[in-house]
Amino acid sequence: MISRLPEAFFDAALEDLSDILHRCVHTGSSIGFILPFSHEAALTYWRDRVRPGLRQGTLDLFVAYGDGRIQGTVQLIQATMPNQPHRADVAKLLVHPDARRRGLGRALMTALEARAVELEKSLLVLDTRSSDPSRVLYQSLGFQISGEIPNYCRNPFENRLEPTTYMFKDLSLLPVVKTVG
Structure with a gap:
């Protein structure tokens, strides 16, 4: 089951x-993180970086439930600049390693x-390490590659830099779905 997590349920x-x-x-x-990476650092990320966006209404947090707990998550972050009301960023698509390859x-x-x-966004933007398997998923969902930046991010395990791929999806090209009633 996929749902949008309200801030009231964030602590749980x-x-x-x-x-x-x-x-x-x-x-x-x-x-965006590298080793060593503690459980406390993960808690800090959610409390200090995500919760404020939920509270302000500039971030939507989606969660996938399975086996009685959250198995995956992704964030929709609305652009806040006046010249970008049509755009949003996709961030932190995460699926628990034990729950991968199930379509979450x-x-x-x-x-x-x-x-x-629903929010009348017509453009989604994301970035991913160029070698990351998620790139295949994004492309299968209609995201297009806009470019690659060499030496953009550090490998999480080794002290070496890797390229990042920027991708976008034009939602204005999607068919309009009309509901009856």
Whole structure:
């Protein structure tokens, strides 16, 4: 089950979210963190970086539930500059390593896109380490590569720099779905 997590339920989800982030970093996911990465650092990220966006209404946090706990998450971050009301960023698509290859990433992205359309966003933007397998998922969902920046991010395990790929999806090209009733 995929749902948008309201801020009122954030504290109850914090441990699961932190566990997912911690495990994803330790399995090499390209999400901005490097080793060593503690569970406390994961808690701090969610409390200090994500919760304020939820509170301010500039961030939507989606979660995938399975086996009685959160198994995946993704964020839709609305652009805050006056010349970008049509745009939003996709951030931190995370699926617990034990729950991968079950379609959770795709389901999370589908829910995120539906919310973006509801918010009248016509452009989604994201970046991912060029070698990350998530790039294949994004392309299968209709994201296009806009470019690659060499030496953009540090490898989570080694002291070497890697390229990052920037991608976008033009939501204005999606078919309009009309509801009856």
